[in-house]
Amino acid sequence: MSNHLLHDLVRRLRANVRDDTPDLTDSVLRVPASSYLDPAQWEREIGEIFLKKPMLVALSCDIPEPGDYMSFSLAGRPILIVRGDDGLARTFFNICRHRAAQVATEFSGNARRFTCPYHSWSYDRQGRLAGVPGRAQFGEIEAEGLTELPAEERAGAIFAVLTPGAELDLDAWLDGMADALAALRLDTLHPYRKTSVLQSPNWKLTADGYLDGYHLPYLHKDSIGGKILSNGHAYDLFGPHVRLSMATRRIEEIDSVAEEDWYLPDYLSLVHFVFPNVSISAAHGGTAMLSRLLPGPSVGESTTIQHQYFRQPLDEEGMRAAEEKRLAYEKVVLEEDYATVFGIGASLEALGEAPILYGRNELGNQHLHRVVQEMTGANRRLKLKPRRG
Ligand code: FES
Ligand SMILES: [Fe+2]
Structure with a gap:
């Protein structure tokens, strides 16, 4: 994707913020809590998705x-x-x-x-x-x-x-996601070799957090979410994959800054969710964090491995900064995201067949659940209930 297209994306976010509405689906989605708890459904997810579809296993760098x-x-x-x-x-x-x-x-x-x-x-x-x-x-x-x-x-x-x-038909699998990923110039990144290895609950519950722009200004208001606006998110769907674009508080500046002077990381934050289990959070031309969700040995468990990448090879000072960044993200993810999703995991049993609700603004999450259900044939078994919002 050229800069020109990214500028279009910034303008789209600006319009969403001006209109006070993120991109929306047509309807609210209800997913039965059992979708996260049922071992048979989880087995189908492993068999039909993880073992049959192309997985992003590493970055070239x-x-x-x-x-x-x-x-x-x-x-x-x-x-x-x-x-x-x-x-x-x-x-x-x-x-x-x-x-x-x-x-x-x-x-x-x-x-x-x-x-x-x-x-x-x-x-x-x-x-x-x-x-x-x-x-x-x-x-x-x-x-x-x-x-x-x-x-x-x-x-x-x-x-x-x-x-x-x-x-392996990668063109068919990636759809337009290949161009979206190419814009991040992942091949020019330098990995920081020390990773964070985090215990996490059911892989879909965990993935939900990475596709969710809605929670950032709330759950993360005192950490990483402070600069993100809640009302402007844009979603692009490429096959099963999702690009989530979020406007920052500074996006209004584009009204008065000449386009050739735009510095994109000031205005938008991007998450590329490569289905089913990799999230790449990367500013265009900036650093990147890749989170890899590995389903555990049973339905309620997974492990997340988080990798940090930088634009320059890391010298001694760069290593210190990288370690600081790694620990800071680890703290946010453990204390804010995973504390919350483990809490959800512990509550689901009590809900029985009662549904979890995904709003029209939770477009990325709705897409994840629809795709999983389609690939595993669960839409027939689980009786998804869309409803006009
Ligand atoms: S040499 Fe690998 S198992 Fe014996
Ligand atoms: Fe989060």
């Missing part, structure tokens, strides 16, 4: 050099994302072809070879089997290497499907 890698478990699948000597980013099951030990044991790093800690079978950066101690004892080894997953790099991000041999 997380693994810029050959041998750079990341490894973590997503929806019960241990994965290893590594850049090969040929510059290609590949995604594998992080599962040794001998007896299934996890080959990479660190979250991230650089390796010439991946050597399994159990019996030292080793794999090269392209995932090929490179060494087997006592090879003669194994006869003909059929496995050529680590199991590779369909993966592709686009707009500064790496996407993979967690099922070997599955089809």
